[in-house]
Amino acid sequence: MTEELFRADSYLKQCEATVVSAGPEGILLDRTIFYPTGGGQPGDSGTLTLADGRAIRISDTRKGETGILHIPENPEAGLALAPGAPVTAILDWERRHRHMRMHTALHLMCASVAGDVTGGQVTAEKGRLDFDLPEVTFTKEELAEKLNALIAADHPVTARWITDAEMAAQPDLVRTLSVKPPMGAGPGANKVRLISVGEDAVDLQPCGGTHVARTGEIGPLTVAKIENKGRQNRRITIAFAE
Numbered sequence: 001m002t003e004e005l006f007r008a009d010s011y012l013k014q015c016e017a018t019v020v021s022a023g024p025e026g027i028l029l030d031r032t033i034f035y036p037t038g039g040g041q042p043g044d045s046g047t048l049t050l051a052d053g054r055a056i057r058i059s060d061t062r063k064g065e066t067g068i069l070h071i072p073e074n075p076e077a078g079l080a081l082a083p084g085a086p087v088t089a090i091l092d093w094e095r096r097h098r099h100m101r102m103h104t105a106l107h108l109m110c111a112s113v114a115g116d117v118t119g120g121q122v123t124a125e126k127g128r129l130d131f132d133l134p135e136v137t138f139t140k141e142e143l144a145e146k147l148n149a150l151i152a153a154d155h156p157v158t159a160r161w162i163t164d165a166e167m168a169a170q171p172d173l174v175r176t177l178s179v180k181p182p183m184g185a186g187p188g189a190n191k192v193r194l195i196s197v198g199e200d201a202v203d204l205q206p207c208g209g210t211h212v213a214r215t216g217e218i219g220p221l222t223v224a225k226i227e228n229k230g231r232q233n234r235r236i237t238i239a240f241a242e
């Protein structure tokens, strides 16, 4: 399996790695900083640089059966790579950082809106969550004010690992019904990663995504849309204000 360096440090922009295998389905490395599509967050893009200076553009990253697959823009490009070849993996950092900012913003939305989350999606421009909620009792402006206050408070965002058993004993921690908490992962396995926003847990939930270190880094947000998607389903879309 690929060592997932982005789990311990989401700010790594570059790493050295070794090719495990390369084929039409993608390039498997022994370790990576590239986040694979999952939990509503898109897979990373970037470049793999070879020892001879050649560069392979990576347009997407996905989970494969034996590890994390780096999908080359040109499907032929990966075929030139032999197992054991050293590469330097370099992220499209600005795009990933926007994913981190927007993903962390969705945690703030979780903290600001009552109701279970039934789905979600992040892009480099906006993010949305679907809530199991019979009615909305706030305006777009009121929600935006709440979110921007949490951002301005510059709360720290921290991670810690608990055991699967500890997780199972606290089912109320799981806000996202559609996404199974990332259990059975982490150092020594049988661990789940809890993400906490704020010292007094503004938001606390298991999550496998990438986050910024402090909420201030998100920057100002606007609430773009509050939509009815069925009797109980309310979809809220936020966007970067800049």
Ligand SMILES: [Zn+2]
Residues within 6 Å of the ligand: 103, 104, 107, 195, 207, 208, 209, 210, 211
């Ligand atoms: Zn998260």
